[in-house]
Amino acid sequence: MVIFINDRPIRLIKKSKNSSYPPMEDYDVILDARLKPIKIADFKGHTCLLNVGPDQIEKIITELHADKPFDFHSLYILTDQKKELKKRICSLYQVIEAAGGVVLNPQNDVLWIHRLGKWDLPKGKLEKNESFKYAAVREVLEECNVVAELKSKVCTTYHTYSFKNERILKKTKWYVMESKQSGKLKPQLEENIERVEWISQAKMNKAVSDTYSSIRYVIQQFIVNQSQIPSKV
Structure with a gap:
C-alpha cells in the first residue's frame, strides 16, 4: 500500500x-x-x-x-x-474510489493531460454501481475523446486531499489501455483540462518531471511491468 x-x-x-x-x-x-x-x-x-x-x-x-x-x-x-x-x-478519511489509465497508441506513445498547471494521466471517480474497469475506459473517453481498450492492471494508489474541511482518501486503480484511434484529441474543459497530448515514452521526462509523486509512481510501475513482459520471438 x-x-x-x-x-x-x-x-x-x-x-x-x-x-x-x-x-x-x-x-x-x-x-x-x-x-x-x-x-x-x-x-x-x-x-x-x-x-x-x-x-x-x-x-x-x-x-x-x-x-x-x-x-x-x-x-x-x-x-x-x-x-x-x-x-x-x-478510518481517518472519507474514502473515494477512482480509476485511470496509462493509454498507449499504436506507436506506444502515452496519453497525457495538462490540468491546473501540472501534467497528469486521465482518471476520475467511479459513478454509482460502476466497476473500476468500466470507469477507467469512460474517463479516458470523457477527458480526452479517446476510445481505449483495457489490457492489464498497473497498480493501485492512494492519495489524500481536503474538500470542504473533510479529509479525503482517493483510492485509484490504474490500468494499461490501448487505443487505435487517430482522431482529434479533445480536452474536457469543464474538468479544467487545458490540453491533451500523446507523448513518446522516450520524451516523457518533460511530463514526469512536472507531475505529482503519485503519477510518477504509476509510470514507474508501468515501466517495471513492461520490462517484465517476455519479448516475442
Whole structure:
C-alpha cells in the first residue's frame, strides 16, 4: 500500500521473508517505536519506521496533515500488522474510489493531460454501481475523446486531499489501455483540462518531471511491468 500525503509517498509494507523492500542501508533514518516515541521532526530523507502500532500510525497520519514544514522525502513503515494499520488509516478519511489509465497508441506513445498547471494521466471517480474497469475506459473517453481498450492492471494508489474541511482518501486503480484511434484529441474543459497530448515514452521526462509523486509512481510501475513482459520471438 502506498499513500501520498502532501505529495510524499508513505509505503506500508508487510514484514516477511518474501517481502521486497530496500535494504536497511538505503534508509537515511531508521526509527523503532519500541525504543522511543516516534516524532515526525526526526524524519529525514528516506525514513523507515519499525514496530508501529495502530494508535501510533493514527497519530503520525494526523500530524502529517498539520500545517507544518517537514524535512523528509518518503516514509517506509515495515510492519507485521499491515491489515490493522491500513484499516486504521482508512478510518481517518472519507474514502473515494477512482480509476485511470496509462493509454498507449499504436506507436506506444502515452496519453497525457495538462490540468491546473501540472501534467497528469486521465482518471476520475467511479459513478454509482460502476466497476473500476468500466470507469477507467469512460474517463479516458470523457477527458480526452479517446476510445481505449483495457489490457492489464498497473497498480493501485492512494492519495489524500481536503474538500470542504473533510479529509479525503482517493483510492485509484490504474490500468494499461490501448487505443487505435487517430482522431482529434479533445480536452474536457469543464474538468479544467487545458490540453491533451500523446507523448513518446522516450520524451516523457518533460511530463514526469512536472507531475505529482503519485503519477510518477504509476509510470514507474508501468515501466517495471513492461520490462517484465517476455519479448516475442
